[in-house]
Amino acid sequence: MLIVQKYGGSSVANAERVFNVAKRIMRTRMEGNDVVVVLSAQGKTTDGLIAKAKEINAKPSRREMDMLLSTGEQQSVALMAMAISAIGGRAVSLNAAQVGIETTNTYSNARIRHINTERIENELDEGSIVLVTGFQGVNAIGDTTTLGRGGSDTSAVALAAALNADMCEIYTDVEGVYTADPRVVPDAVKLDEISYDEMLELASLGAKVLHSRSVEVAKKYNVKLVVRSSMSEAEGTEVKEDVKMERMLVSGVAADKKVSRISIMGINDEPGKAFEVFSLMAKEKVSVDIILQSTGADGKQNISFTIGEDDLDIALKALEKNKERLTAREIVHDENTAKLSIVGAGMATNPGVAAMFFEAMYDAGVNIQMISTSEIKITVLIAKDDVDAAMVAVHDKFKMASVNMRKAADTEE
Amino acid sequence: MLIVQKYGGSSVANAERVFNVAKRIMRTRMEGNDVVVVLSAQGKTTDGLIAKAKEINAKPSRREMDMLLSTGEQQSVALMAMAISAIGGRAVSLNAAQVGIETTNTYSNARIRHINTERIENELDEGSIVLVTGFQGVNAIGDTTTLGRGGSDTSAVALAAALNADMCEIYTDVEGVYTADPRVVPDAVKLDEISYDEMLELASLGAKVLHSRSVEVAKKYNVKLVVRSSMSEAEGTEVKEDVKMERMLVSGVAADKKVSRISIMGINDEPGKAFEVFSLMAKEKVSVDIILQSTGADGKQNISFTIGEDDLDIALKALEKNKERLTAREIVHDENTAKLSIVGAGMATNPGVAAMFFEAMYDAGVNIQMISTSEIKITVLIAKDDVDAAMVAVHDKFKMASVNMRKAADTEE
Numbered sequence: 001m002l003i004v005q006k007y008g009g010s011s012v013a014n015a016e017r018v019f020n021v022a023k024r025i026m027r028t029r030m031e032g033n034d035v036v037v038v039l040s041a042q043g044k045t046t047d048g049l050i051a052k053a054k055e056i057n058a059k060p061s062r063r064e065m066d067m068l069l070s071t072g073e074q075q076s077v078a079l080m081a082m083a084i085s086a087i088g089g090r091a092v093s094l095n096a097a098q099v100g101i102e103t104t105n106t107y108s109n110a111r112i113r114h115i116n117t118e119r120i121e122n123e124l125d126e127g128s129i130v131l132v133t134g135f136q137g138v139n140a141i142g143d144t145t146t147l148g149r150g151g152s153d154t155s156a157v158a159l160a161a162a163l164n165a166d167m168c169e170i171y172t173d174v175e176g177v178y179t180a181d182p183r184v185v186p187d188a189v190k191l192d193e194i195s196y197d198e199m200l201e202l203a204s205l206g207a208k209v210l211h212s213r214s215v216e217v218a219k220k221y222n223v224k225l226v227v228r229s230s231m232s233e234a235e236g237t238e239v240k241e242d243v244k245m246e247r248m249l250v251s252g253v254a255a256d257k258k259v260s261r262i263s264i265m266g267i268n269d270e271p272g273k274a275f276e277v278f279s280l281m282a283k284e285k286v287s288v289d290i291i292l293q294s295t296g297a298d299g300k301q302n303i304s305f306t307i308g309e310d311d312l313d314i315a316l317k318a319l320e321k322n323k324e325r326l327t328a329r330e331i332v333h334d335e336n337t338a339k340l341s342i343v344g345a346g347m348a349t350n351p352g353v354a355a356m357f358f359e360a361m362y363d364a365g366v367n368i369q370m371i372s373t374s375e376i377k378i379t380v381l382i383a384k385d386d387v388d389a390a391m392v393a394v395h396d397k398f399k400m401a402s403v404n405m406r407k408a409a410d411t412e413e
Numbered sequence: 414m415l416i417v418q419k420y421g422g423s424s425v426a427n428a429e430r431v432f433n434v435a436k437r438i439m440r441t442r443m444e445g446n447d448v449v450v451v452l453s454a455q456g457k458t459t460d461g462l463i464a465k466a467k468e469i470n471a472k473p474s475r476r477e478m479d480m481l482l483s484t485g486e487q488q489s490v491a492l493m494a495m496a497i498s499a500i501g502g503r504a505v506s507l508n509a510a511q512v513g514i515e516t517t518n519t520y521s522n523a524r525i526r527h528i529n530t531e532r533i534e535n536e537l538d539e540g541s542i543v544l545v546t547g548f549q550g551v552n553a554i555g556d557t558t559t560l561g562r563g564g565s566d567t568s569a570v571a572l573a574a575a576l577n578a579d580m581c582e583i584y585t586d587v588e589g590v591y592t593a594d595p596r597v598v599p600d601a602v603k604l605d606e607i608s609y610d611e612m613l614e615l616a617s618l619g620a621k622v623l624h625s626r627s628v629e630v631a632k633k634y635n636v637k638l639v640v641r642s643s644m645s646e647a648e649g650t651e652v653k654e655d656v657k658m659e660r661m662l663v664s665g666v667a668a669d670k671k672v673s674r675i676s677i678m679g680i681n682d683e684p685g686k687a688f689e690v691f692s693l694m695a696k697e698k699v700s701v702d703i704i705l706q707s708t709g710a711d712g713k714q715n716i717s718f719t720i721g722e723d724d725l726d727i728a729l730k731a732l733e734k735n736k737e738r739l740t741a742r743e744i745v746h747d748e749n750t751a752k753l754s755i756v757g758a759g760m761a762t763n764p765g766v767a768a769m770f771f772e773a774m775y776d777a778g779v780n781i782q783m784i785s786t787s788e789i790k791i792t793v794l795i796a797k798d799d800v801d802a803a804m805v806a807v808h809d810k811f812k813m814a815s816v817n818m819r820k821a822a823d824t825e826e
Contacts, residue, residue, distance in 0.1 A: 015469050018469060052428075052488075052492060053491075056431060056492055057495035057496065057498060058499075061498060063505075064494045064506060065491070067487060067490070071484035071488050074480060074481070074484050075465075075481055075484050077480070079465060079466065079481065081474070082466055082470035082473040082477050083470065085473070085474060085477075086469060086470040086471075092476075095557075097510050142511055143511060
């Protein structure tokens with residue numbers, strides 16, 4: 001088998017952990033597999049480099065940030081090669097330029113376009129374990145790009161797809177995908193499996209276990225993806241196309257506190273105003289999530305939408321500059337907001353799910369500001385302070401814990 | 414003018430120094446020059462990375478060490494680009510792969526074969542200051558190589574040669590090239606100029622101000638080279654083909670304490686034995702310096718030679734393994750040795766120099782173990798403990814300080 005493994009920064013944070021991972025990699029190799037390993041930067045390396053940059057320039061260019069940050073992964077792969085060699089294995093480290101991980105040109109948020117597999121395949125043929133820098137690529141002119149925070153997951157899945165690997169294992173510091181954040185909901189349980197679509201929703205809704213783009217790529221190329229712990233031997237969660245076991249109504253609940261809401265009040269009721277607002281946001285590369293448009297008693301329109309809190313300043317500045325053109329009376333914002341979402345393939349065919357969700361919120365005394373739904377998820381915007389209580393209430397309402405535990409018991413028979 | 418500047422690790426050790434250098438670079442740019450800057454890794458970065466590697470693997474592969482260490486310079490150039498941008502300049506950082514600094518394949522000690530100038534010239538044409546990682550290159554298969562410690566000097570001079578630059582300025586933490594190490598000889602003086610050949614001898618004899626290979630390249634391509642301080646406005650020392658001013662007998666005295674001596678005793682007096690010894694050393698990539706061969710009273714040969722102390726273990730191991738084949742009775746070594754050298758273009762035409770040198774050693778009570786001479790230098794092997802006293806005695810004997818000061822006074826007229 002050809003197996004791609006990815007280890008995050010905390011799994012390689014110091015020499016001891018590097019050796020633990022080296023042993024795990026060697027075990028996989030000694031079972032007769034070809035092994036390609038994607039590594040993140042060690043522990044707090046990336047944060048340290050960001051701090052160094054900010055000390056010098058409050059708004060460093062994205063190109064130079066990529067140049068700076070990409071060194072972290074290169075250190076990881078070189079050190080891991082040394083560790084594998086120290087325990088008798090054979091490994092070679094490769095950075096994105098050496099592999100040929102070709103990306104778009106958007107510094108700090110590039111997308112992989114193509115991966116040359118020749119160098120990796122040659123090294124595998126020679127019996128080496130191949131260690132590849134995660135998170136980074138090269139653009140058309142050979143400059144270094146990065147895929148955004150968490151992008152090493154995407155590197156691993158894209159490599160697995162390009163190499164036609166039998167499996168892609170994402171090693172992390174939790175044992176898999178849970179029905180809710182176990183730190184908030186103590187009886188949250190680990191899922192044995194989850195579909196790509198559900199995982200995609202959970203990932204994009206704030207469950208930090210997988211980078212959402214990695215799930216998109218896995219779905220597109222049907223990569224067998226397993227999320228598991230680098231610290232234990234637990235089985236982990238398999239992410240796949242079809243989940244065979246009896247479906248739960250709701251697979252999980254996720255929250256994202258890094259959300260701000262902007263409301264543009266009193267816009268003239270003319271065609272094209274919403275288009276103008278969101279064109280502006282697109283031009284500033286601000287991703288917009290939930291959108292709500294309503295007409296006030298005065299016949300004017302109000303447009304509200306949510307964005308990532310990091311984009312708030314840039315979004316407000318662009319809107320204020322164009323306030324007149326947008327015929328807006330007032331632009332207000334709220335930073336004390338969070339998204340809470342439930343995800344489950346079961347909900348599409350069960351109209352009672354939304355009602356149960358809202359009932360749980362009502363029971364917990366949580367006020368809902370905005371609502372957004374899709375085939376397999378419902379998201380509400382609530383106050384940040386309400387998130388933990390709401391998550392416990394929802395988890396409890398859908399009895400995700402017991403459903404899953406029963407399922408687990410069934411599986412063991 | 415097109416100027417190549419090189420700043421060492423201590424010149425960019427922290428944010429404050431990075432800004433100092435950024436300002437100096439900007440000043441050069443604002444005077445209307447095109448500027449290419451070569452940077453070393455910040456302060457103790459390289460030492461820190463070496464320590465990390467040694468924690469994981471006592472004998473890491475040279476390929477992986479290069480992969481690891483090359484990240485230090487990449488961080489420096491990215492941070493410098495951010496600093497220049499912060500003070501209103503325009504800069505772009507490039508690593509060796511992006512520039513195309515092609516080297517031989519000898520990891521950790523590669524030599525530059527060719528530099529592609531297209532990318533740099535394009536960036537200069539667009540008005541950017543170009544910041545290039547020192548110390549590193551890429552080999553034929555695109556893997557990262559390094560040029561050996563101090564190799565950033567060579568990067569700078571090679572870039573100046575390839576770009577046909579008007580000047581190559583090496584910024585360091587001393588004000589130029591001195592007649593002796595100022596920490597040992599308090600009245601050592603800075604030279605205004607020195608010839609390539611003299612500088613080459615001084616550099617290879619332990620004067621740490623310039624990487625010796627950089628001087629070779631400067632001489633070969635006739636690069637105008639200036640060594641000066643990044644902390645002051647002092648003029649520095651110009652290294653050039655012909656030194657116009659009245660020649661001093663001796664330009665400088667240098668010492669290298671990282672030397673060990675090996676003696677192979679009682680070899681059969683047969684042809685080819687010396688060849689065998691030094692073939693063995695070449696095979697182990699051990700550089701041999703002073704060689705002395707003598708015949709003992711018993712008709713057997715003794716071969717003594719000096720090597721860098723880091724190579725002692727590997728050299729002894731190879732010799733012991735082949736002791737029988739070499740017909741050696743005994744292999745001894747001495748780690749308490751150092752080289753002391755005087756350098757000066759004037760000495761070739763002045764037979765009294767060697768005598769004065771040996772007289773100074775005699776006066777200082779220093780025993781000479783071996784002697785080696787060339788057109789422009791005399792080197793002696795002495796005990797490590799004698800080095801400082803010998804250096805002061807020699808410096809005094811040749812009155813380098815006063816000669817140079819008189820010369821400086823002449824120049825000012």
